[in-house]
Amino acid sequence: MSFSATLRDVTLKYRDTDALADVNLDLEAGKIYGLLGRNGAGKTSLLSLLAAFRKPTGGEVLVGGEPVWENAGIVSRVALIREGGDFDDSDSVKSTIETGQIRPAFDTAYALKLADRFELPLKKKVRELSRGKRSILAAICGLAARAELTMFDEVHLGMDAPTRDAFYKELLAEYMDRPHTVILSTHLIDEVANYLEEVVIVDKGRILRHEEVEVFQNMGATLTGPAAAVDAIAAGLEVLAEQQLGGTKSATVAALEPGTRERAAAAGLEIGPVGLQDLFIHLTEPNRNGA
Incomplete structure (x- = not known):
């Protein structure tokens, strides 16, 4: 029970x-x-x-x-x-x-x-x-x-x-x-x-x-791949977190529209779910409107 x-x-x-x-x-x-x-x-x-x-x-x-x-x-x-x-x-x-x-x-x-x-x-x-x-x-x-x-x-x-x-x-x-x-x-x-x-x-x-x-995990996405390709797709998006090792970069974004998702896939980027911790930090940011 x-x-x-x-x-x-x-x-x-x-x-x-x-x-x-x-x-x-x-x-x-x-x-x-x-x-x-x-x-x-x-x-x-x-x-x-x-x-x-x-x-x-x-x-x-x-x-x-x-x-x-x-x-x-x-x-x-x-x-x-x-x-x-x-x-x-x-x-x-x-x-x-x-x-x-x-x-x-x-x-x-x-x-x-x-x-x-x-x-x-x-x-x-x-x-x-x-x-x-x-x-x-x-x-x-x-x-x-x-x-x-x-x-x-x-x-x-x-x-x-x-x-x-x-x-x-x-x-x-x-x-x-x-x-x-x-x-x-x-x-x-x-x-x-x-x-x-x-x-x-x-x-x-x-x-x-x-x-x-x-x-929560589907509210955003994590883009991983060549740094230049990640930067190109993430330009103009709200980036929650970034990590880079050599020429490979990972960027967590707050939202990924279908069209942007298709461009990311065409660029060969790996698209994964957003980390719950990154999203939590974003949602509870004191200066964020509505948080």
Whole structure:
């Protein structure tokens, strides 16, 4: 089973500041979502509402079709894992895992298996863990929570690249074995792009875009080939990013009309999808109109 999530005309204020304003969002059950936004855009605030860590100032937050605030039956089946986890630093790693974060569906055997795989020192106190190992502990508790809605908020911070890759693969394997709803909030966009089905971009407390990954990737294109040919086709287009190695150049453009696409193909250029990270940077550029 997995939970859908809905926000209707949601506002969240911190004193006189709107962390979120007039947010409307529908997340279908049983998908992996990417939640993207610049620092301070409102990502953590949105996740906190879905986990009932905070009450909205206005509007309605539904999980599984029910209001989530003060709804113990729903909240017990939702997991929000934040960077570094919400642990008692005086507990040992083993004790932290065995208490299961007081979650009814927590799979202790699975968590201990992952702890062994990721080489977590069970006898150490949580406060003695490095930042990377603490992040791993948080990720393990999120995976083993077996929640119908599982949210990871920058949980990768401190992990090295091989550990992050192993975490993403384990997340996907657990999702395939037990379909549920997953939200990944991260700044490492290109690392997770292949695992996502839909992407939500939050900008300045509002939902800027919510689309399937393929829709974002088809908004522009990456042109690769001889530098002179790439420059000729890209002239007059909005270039998001460029890379050059010797005589070969790659340019990511914001849009590629059919006629231009045909000229690029005739020039022998390789045409690929736009990188999600390049597009995200473009869409949330502070000086961009409408962003």
